[in-house]
Amino acid sequence: MSSITLQNITKRFGEKTALNDLSLTIQDQEFFVLLGPTGAGKTTTLRVIAGLEKQDAGDVLFDGNSMLGAVPAERDVAFVFQQYSLYPNMSVFDNLAFPLRSPLRKLPKGEIERRVKTAAETLRITHLLERKTAKLSGGEMQRVSIGRAIVREPRVYLMDEPLSNLDAKLREALRIELVHLQKTQGSTTVFVTHDQIEALTMAQRIAVLDEGHILQIGTPHEIYDAPATTFVATLVGTPRINLMQASRQDGRIFVKDSSVRLPPPTGMDLPSDFLLGVRPEDVRPTSDGEFSGKVVLTEPLGVETIVHIRSGENILTSLVPGITPIGVGDEIRFDIVRERLHYFQPGGKRIVAASA
Amino acid sequence: MATRASAPSAPVTISTRVDKVGLRPKVTRAIRAFVVVILTVLILLPVVWMVMTSLKSPSDVVAVPPKIIFEPSIESFIFLVTERVQFPTRQEADEFRARDDLKWYEKKVAERGQKITRVGDFPKQLRNSFIIAGTSTIFSVLFGVLSAYAFSRFKIPGEGDLLFFILSTRMLPPVAVTIPIFLMYRELGLDNTYFGLILLYTTFNLSFSVWLLKGFIDEIPKEYEEAALVDGYTRLQAFRKVVLPQAVTGIAATTVFCFIFAWNEYAFAAMLTSDATRTAPPSIPSIQGVGRIEWETIAAASLVFLLPVVIVTFALRKHLLRGVTFGAIRKG
Numbered sequence: 001m002s003s004i005t006l007q008n009i010t011k012r013f014g015e016k017t018a019l020n021d022l023s024l025t026i027q028d029q030e031f032f033v034l035l036g037p038t039g040a041g042k043t044t045t046l047r048v049i050a051g052l053e054k055q056d057a058g059d060v061l062f063d064g065n066s067m068l069g070a071v072p073a074e075r076d077v078a079f080v081f082q083q084y085s086l087y088p089n090m091s092v093f094d095n096l097a098f099p100l101r102s103p104l105r106k107l108p109k110g111e112i113e114r115r116v117k118t119a120a121e122t123l124r125i126t127h128l129l130e131r132k133t134a135k136l137s138g139g140e141m142q143r144v145s146i147g148r149a150i151v152r153e154p155r156v157y158l159m160d161e162p163l164s165n166l167d168a169k170l171r172e173a174l175r176i177e178l179v180h181l182q183k184t185q186g187s188t189t190v191f192v193t194h195d196q197i198e199a200l201t202m203a204q205r206i207a208v209l210d211e212g213h214i215l216q217i218g219t220p221h222e223i224y225d226a227p228a229t230t231f232v233a234t235l236v237g238t239p240r241i242n243l244m245q246a247s248r249q250d251g252r253i254f255v256k257d258s259s260v261r262l263p264p265p266t267g268m269d270l271p272s273d274f275l276l277g278v279r280p281e282d283v284r285p286t287s288d289g290e291f292s293g294k295v296v297l298t299e300p301l302g303v304e305t306i307v308h309i310r311s312g313e314n315i316l317t318s319l320v321p322g323i324t325p326i327g328v329g330d331e332i333r334f335d336i337v338r339e340r341l342h343y344f345q346p347g348g349k350r351i352v353a354a355s356a
Numbered sequence: 357m358a359t360r361a362s363a364p365s366a367p368v369t370i371s372t373r374v375d376k377v378g379l380r381p382k383v384t385r386a387i388r389a390f391v392v393v394i395l396t397v398l399i400l401l402p403v404v405w406m407v408m409t410s411l412k413s414p415s416d417v418v419a420v421p422p423k424i425i426f427e428p429s430i431e432s433f434i435f436l437v438t439e440r441v442q443f444p445t446r447q448e449a450d451e452f453r454a455r456d457d458l459k460w461y462e463k464k465v466a467e468r469g470q471k472i473t474r475v476g477d478f479p480k481q482l483r484n485s486f487i488i489a490g491t492s493t494i495f496s497v498l499f500g501v502l503s504a505y506a507f508s509r510f511k512i513p514g515e516g517d518l519l520f521f522i523l524s525t526r527m528l529p530p531v532a533v534t535i536p537i538f539l540m541y542r543e544l545g546l547d548n549t550y551f552g553l554i555l556l557y558t559t560f561n562l563s564f565s566v567w568l569l570k571g572f573i574d575e576i577p578k579e580y581e582e583a584a585l586v587d588g589y590t591r592l593q594a595f596r597k598v599v600l601p602q603a604v605t606g607i608a609a610t611t612v613f614c615f616i617f618a619w620n621e622y623a624f625a626a627m628l629t630s631d632a633t634r635t636a637p638p639s640i641p642s643i644q645g646v647g648r649i650e651w652e653t654i655a656a657a658s659l660v661f662l663l664p665v666v667i668v669t670f671a672l673r674k675h676l677l678r679g680v681t682f683g684a685i686r687k688g
Contacts, residue, residue, distance in 0.1 A: 052582050072585040079586040081579045089601040102588030
């Protein structure tokens with residue numbers, strides 16, 4: 001397994017800049033997730049690492065060695081595609097054996113068979129080995145696809161939204177399997193997704209991308225609790241973070257068009273106008289709450305309920321554990337957890353406490 | 357509203373299928389079948405007539421009214437592959453017939469008062485046709501599939517213009533350029549050579565084959581090759597192991613079309629070939645009978661000429677059906 005370093009990668013497609021001076025380092029044995037919306041440059045990043053796309057500037061290093069000019073075959077990476085990755089004219093066995101039969105490797109027949117069997121057992125697809133790939137279900141196909149990656153024992157696994165074409169249940173099951181596999185093999189994995197839940201649950205570290213830029217790199221915890229921009233804050237977490245226009249007047253924080261007033265945080269220089277972010281779980285309805293509002297909508301999810309509270313012109317979403325007796329139209333009181341507020345510049349950048 | 361929605365829905369008893377609405381389906385089907393039969397008969401009639409003529413004896417061929425039922429004979433095929441002379445006198449013919457060292461086909465010919473002098477030109481012309489049509493088809497498809505792949509997968513500067521330029525060779529009837537090509541070929545010494553016709557047919561077919569194959573290769577998702585590339589294969593190996601097997605349908609369809617064109621081409625073949633390299637199409641109408649026009653020989657020649665195309669098409673029919681309806685049906 002290898003570490004990967006991207007140095008100032010720039011990639012343009014015609015007029016469009018897909019990756020703009022992107023740099024990051026992925027540690028050996030790390031499960032690294034690239035998270036971002038469609039068109040953020042996640043897949044392009046992955047393809048540049050694999051050598052399927054040639055960067056216009058910058059370099060990719062594997063264990064500190066430049067991969068400039070190395071074709072995909074020489075980089076010894078495994079790529080799991082979102083779809084269309086199984087060779088349709090071959091059986092499952094042949095699909096799994098295909099990378100091993102590469103003239104680059106020249107493995108003896110017995111060794112190929114042994115490795116395919118092992119991979120198939122790991123992924124529980126032994127019973128499918130003789131089948132044609134066209135007759136497989138989506139989940140089975142993606143398993144085979146992952147199998148084709150693990151038979152190789154490559155330097156790096158690159159996975160491009162491998163779960164996004166599967167239904168929710170299967171996705172969850174495979175998610176767990178993938179993490180387990182990565183842990184047991186200690187493999188370096190770069191995983192691309194637009195699904196923040198996948199990112200949060202699987203990653204050791206996440207890089208959030210938008211329009212070819214890295215907005216933030218951090219552990220899931222850091223990304224969730226200290227989002228670097230409003231973009232990251234809204235991308236991660238469901239229901240979405242409450243973002244409100246706020247201003248600082250007379251030593252208090254006024255939330256625009258609302259009755260919410262808060263004391264300013266200590267040790268932080270706030271501009272006169274800024275954005276205030278509150279995670280829904282930090283909006284807590286209580287009978288003796290400081291603020292009041294009217295419930296406009298409730299979405300019971302079983303394990304928790306999303307309550308939409310109108311306060312002035314603003315609508316705050318609140319996440320309440322379990323099923324609540326709160327109904328639409330109720331006037332309720334609620335509190336906001338002060339310690340967990342997020343402050344952003346009007347431009348979207350996080351305002352951090354001035355270090356003492 | 358709420359009560360209606362919760363009530364169990366009544367079973368649907370009326371078919372909502374569009375093709376079952378309107379005329380009673382049985383009648384429509386009958387009409388369809390009738391039209392198909394009529395069309396088939398119209399299209400096949402000349403072929404059937406040709407087969408019948410080729411199996412008739414010389415006297416039956418010219419019989420009036422035409423004989424539908426006749427005694428089949430393979431004389432025409434013997435005529436086709438032999439060069440013969442008429443005995444000048446009846447006596448000589450009878451003497452020749454009386455000899456007992458004659459092979460069966462010599463006997464047949466002798467009954468007509470003729471003697472086989474040598475093997476005819478037709479087998480050689482057929483062989484020329486095979487060489488020229490076969491080689492040019494192989495080249496057309498080979499170069500076609502390679503350039504179609506390049507056009508489909510790589511960023512080529514001026515790709516659209518190039519493709520248009522390639523197609524532009526098909527924008528005038530080939531016959532329009534026969535004279536210039538004839539003169540050019542004569543200067544270059546390419547007339548009356550296999551290479552000349554192979555080059556010409558390949559050029560004509562290539563534009564067609566590039567366009568057709570590009571469509572097929574475009575349909576193959578490029579993820580397959582990319583998977584092969586990361587799996588440790590070179591571009592060419594990926595092309596051979598992953599793209600080609602999936603392009604079989606397109607290649608088969610293109611092969612058939614290219615072969616039919618090259619096999620049937622008449623004008624250039626008539627103009628640019630003579631004895632040694634003459635192909636079958638220009639020689640069939642010029643079959644010289646001995647003492648009369650041998651319709652049965654011409655029919656036999658046409659039949660033999662038709663067979664390779666039939667065999668090729670039949671062998672590739674499974675791919676062909678999908679090939680010619682290409683684009684009309686999306687892959688599920």
